[in-house]
Amino acid sequence: MSFVDTLRQWDEAVTCADRQDWPEALSIFLSIQQPNSKICFDIGCLHLLNQDLDAAEKAFDCSIRKDEHLAVAFFQRGITFYKQKRYEESSADFQRAFKALRNNQVIDYKALGLRYILYACEVLHNVALAEAQLGNWENAQKNLAKALDYKTEAKLSVIDKALQATLKQKLFRLVEFPSKTLFKPNKHYVAELEKKDYLGKAKVVASVVPQDEFSGFAPLQPQVEDGPAAPKEPEVLRALEGEAHTVLFEFVPETSDELAVVPGNIVFVLQKGADNWAYVVFNERKGLVPYNYLEPTLDISLGSKKIKGVARLHSRDPPRIPERIQGLSPGSTQQQPEDNSCFVKIRFTFNFAVLVPSGSSYMVLIEKISKKLNLNSTAITLSSDSRGKNLIDNNTKMEDVWSRAQGGRITLWCTTKEQSDGKPQEVYLVALHSYESSNPEDLSFQEGDKIKLLSKVNQDWLEGQCNGNTGIFPASFAEEVPVDGQ
Numbered sequence: 001m002s003f004v005d006t007l008r009q010w011d012e013a014v015t016c017a018d019r020q021d022w023p024e025a026l027s028i029f030l031s032i033q034q035p036n037s038k039i040c041f042d043i044g045c046l047h048l049l050n051q052d053l054d055a056a057e058k059a060f061d062c063s064i065r066k067d068e069h070l071a072v073a074f075f076q077r078g079i080t081f082y083k084q085k086r087y088e089e090s091s092a093d094f095q096r097a098f099k100a101l102r103n104n105q106v107i108d109y110k111a112l113g114l115r116y117i118l119y120a121c122e123v124l125h126n127v128a129l130a131e132a133q134l135g136n137w138e139n140a141q142k143n144l145a146k147a148l149d150y151k152t153e154a155k156l157s158v159i160d161k162a163l164q165a166t167l168k169q170k171l172f173r174l175v176e177f178p179s180k181t182l183f184k185p186n187k188h189y190v191a192e193l194e195k196k197d198y199l200g201k202a203k204v205v206a207s208v209v210p211q212d213e214f215s216g217f218a219p220l221q222p223q224v225e226d227g228p229a230a231p232k233e234p235e236v237l238r239a240l241e242g243e244a245h246t247v248l249f250e251f252v253p254e255t256s257d258e259l260a261v262v263p264g265n266i267v268f269v270l271q272k273g274a275d276n277w278a279y280v281v282f283n284e285r286k287g288l289v290p291y292n293y294l295e296p297t298l299d300i301s302l303g304s305k306k307i308k309g310v311a312r313l314h315s316r317d318p319p320r321i322p323e324r325i326q327g328l329s330p331g332s333t334q335q336q337p338e339d340n341s342c343f344v345k346i347r348f349t350f351n352f353a354v355l356v357p358s359g360s361s362y363m364v365l366i367e368k369i370s371k372k373l374n375l376n377s378t379a380i381t382l383s384s385d386s387r388g389k390n391l392i393d394n395n396t397k398m399e400d401v402w403s404r405a406q407g408g409r410i411t412l413w414c415t416t417k418e419q420s421d422g423k424p425q426e427v428y429l430v431a432l433h434s435y436e437s438s439n440p441e442d443l444s445f446q447e448g449d450k451i452k453l454l455s456k457v458n459q460d461w462l463e464g465q466c467n468g469n470t471g472i473f474p475a476s477f478a479e480e481v482p483v484d485g486q
Contacts, residue, residue, distance in 0.1 A: 259287025443471030
């Protein structure tokens with residue numbers, strides 16, 4: 001199914017939902033062959049409205065699988081688990097939603113097409129309720145006390161009432177997501193679904209023949225001896241890297257390291273991964289695009305004023321998007337490690353990977369990571385799970401750690417002393433230039449704005465928060481300022 005067809009059906013489904021025709025909306029959503037994470041989320045919400053909890057759980061599973069950073073999907077799946085009385089799984093999902101907030105008080109999903117604000121204090125409120133259902137009243141009180149630190153509005157007095165209830169060991173009400181609220185497709189994309197007539201009816205605008213009735217454009221014009229000079233070759237063509245390819249199908253990114261392209265774009269492939277994804281540059285932006293959406297350009301001459309042999313565009317449906325190999329950063333070759341080596345993916349404030357010999361000692365591994373983070377190894381704590389329970393240190397049998405590697409790859413979690421002592425120190429940037437977003441996940445700002453740094457996507461892109469919005473932006477558009485300069 002092409003992107004245009006998916007977009008059209010998505011728009012039809014939300015239109016039915018706006019009319020409260022829930023069965024028809026769900027039917028249209030389920031007919032979409034390759035739904036993205038937002039569409040899967042919408043399907044889960046409609047199943048919740050129908051009280052079909054098993055189907056809702058599967059839909060939210062799919063949404064999270066396609067976008068592991070979508071906090072509101074973890075929140076909704078936590079609510080689904082709670083209604084199924086699976087309180088341990090519910091508590092875990094609410095905690096994942098809180099972690100995805102990255103110490104922000106709120107996430108406003110308006111820029112992504114969802115009119116909803118997810119509050120950190122409400123997430124912690126639901127964590128506390130799930131713990132209370134398990135009889136862990138002390139944990140419930142701790143989470144509610146923590147929620148008070150994240151409370152942003154007086155109307156959220158529900159936190160105070162819940163805390164009073166836990167002191168009496170009484171249950172309180174669950175904070176629920178309004179399931180009638182759905183992700184909507186980008187309105188600019190929807191507007192382009194309607195064909196437009198930019199030319200209109202041809203008229204005679206000039207002619208050397210009196211009473212000319214010709215209906216074309218300026219017939220019988222005398223030849224100009226010295227025509228205008230051909231336009232100069234764009235400077236950017238002289239500095240391009242990689243191999244030229246033509247985009248055959250429209251591709252809409254679902255993650256921050258992917259790049260939006262449309263049919264006819266000329267992109268330059270810098271690297272092609274073993275998973276059939278290509279790392280390309282287009283309009284001075286770099287990102288990942290499915291390689292089977294591209295076709296090599298037959299002949300491109302950077303020294304001439306013409307690009308010849310551009311590959312034909314296809315009108316058929318695009319091929320299936322290849323599965324991404326997890327564990328390496330965007331732009332890496334994503335090749336399999338050598339027989340005696342292992343790729344170690346480190347989950348930190350940002351994710352990165354290191355390559356170490358298989359069966360390495362703890363000191364070899366920690367030294368690699370400390371160099372990557374530019375921190376002393378004594379300040380780094382490693383664990384083999386997200387909750388930090390299975391610590392890895394000098395006393396750990398590394399044979400047990402490496403035995404969990406699959407295909408020469410393993411994932412570990414990392415924290416630092418600076419992070420464990422309360423909230424991490426916030427980093428702020430100042431915008432050197434204004435930046436207008438060209439994709440839903442981008443962050444817009446004006447020159448001089450202060451931007452709170454959330455994470456490093458890669459060496460060229462950062463994730464930040466500015467004026468209540470969150471998104472990614474080019475690293476070259478901002479520079480760090482001292483904390484006391486806020």
